[in-house]
Amino acid sequence: MKNLRVEIDNHSGFCFGVVYAIEMAEEILEEQGYLYCLGDIVHNDEEVNRLTRKGLKIIDHSELFSLKNEKVLIRAHGEPPSTYELAINNNLTLIDASCPVVLKLQNRIKNSFDKDETIYIYGKHGHAEVIGLLGQTSNKAVVFQDISELDLPSLPKNITLYSQTTKSTDKFYEINEILRQNGITVNTNDTICRQVSNRDKELRDFADKFDKIIFVSGTKSSNGKVLYNVCKEKNPNTHFVSNPDQIESSWFDQNDSVGICGATSTPMWLMEQVRERILTF
Numbered sequence: 170m171k172n173l174r175v176e177i178d179n180h181s182g183f184c185f186g187v188v189y190a191i192e193m194a195e196e197i198l199e200e201q202g203y204l205y206c207l208g209d210i211v212h213n214d215e216e217v218n219r220l221t222r223k224g225l226k227i228i229d230h231s232e233l234f235s236l237k238n239e240k241v242l243i244r245a246h247g248e249p250p251s252t253y254e255l256a257i258n259n260n261l262t263l264i265d266a267s268c269p270v271v272l273k274l275q276n277r278i279k280n281s282f283d284k285d286e287t288i289y290i291y292g293k294h295g296h297a298e299v300i301g302l303l304g305q306t307s308n309k310a311v312v313f314q315d316i317s318e319l320d321l322p323s324l325p326k327n328i329t330l331y332s333q334t335t336k337s338t339d340k341f342y343e344i345n346e347i348l349r350q351n352g353i354t355v356n357t358n359d360t361i362c363r364q365v366s367n368r369d370k371e372l373r374d375f376a377d378k379f380d381k382i383i384f385v386s387g388t389k390s391s392n393g394k395v396l397y398n399v400c401k402e403k404n405p406n407t408h409f410v411s412n413p414d415q416i417e418s419s420w421f422d423q424n425d426s427v428g429i430c431g432a433t434s435t436p437m438w439l440m441e442q443v444r445e446r447i448l449t450f
């Protein structure tokens with residue numbers, strides 16, 4: 170045995186937006202035995218599988234199109250107005266678990282759009298939250314996930330900048346600075362969720378305290394990628410895993426201290442399983 174000391178970061182685990190969506194889903198699953206959910210309820214396959222076993226049916230937008238007279242859960246990422254219109258047409262009851270932080274951002278973007286501002290959104294192309302944000306502007310806002318996608322000399326001289334809630338704060342302010350240096354007046358709206366940006370700071374401290382870090386997250390999670398990089402930067406002995414089977418004994422030396430942490434979409438039960446596995450080495 171390697172005599173490892175293992176600790177789980179008590180700030181890691183679901184953010185309140187995800188807790189709220191999962192509680193809502195579980196309540197209806199108890200009553201009804203099944204529930205449709207538009208897209209993965211959370212970007213974590215292990216948690217999705219747990220809920221699927223309880224009767225959650227994940228559907229995509231094309232399946233929603235042909236669904237009628239059912240309850241459908243809207244997950245924390247939110248949806249564009251077109252989804253709500255479709256629900257009315259198909260007599261669907263939407264169980265809206267859109268995160269309040271995302272709803273507030275949708276409203277802010279809608280207000281900017283109504284005031285004819287030129288809107289740029291720093292976010293991942295095709296991400297569900299970004300599609301919902303873009304929908305507030307009748308798909309007119311410009312989405313970019315890297316500053317290199319923008320042709321700076323031809324950009325309008327006044328823009329309103331927003332961010333997807335789970336992007337990196339450092340990158341957002343770097344982008345903001347580059348835009349200003351190129352003579353663009355930016356109405357900057359730091360709309361990164363504090364559940365992500367605060368965790369960023371806490372994780373730096375956490376990652377520094379251990380010989381090895383195991384970062385647990387689904388591969389589809391945006392903030393999982395951001396927060397993994399935060400840990401890796403602080404502690405190069407950081408490993409990314411999505412489930413306990415991916416952990417290798419060779420990563421650990423005798424008497425190592427090991428920190429386990431994760432994204433806002435990583436369930437605590439999964440980090441506990443990871444700890445159990447490490448303790449077998």
Ligand code: SF4
Nearest residue numbers: 184186245268270362
């Ligand atoms: S990360 Fe923030 S915005 Fe996203 S679901 Fe969680 S609480 Fe809501």
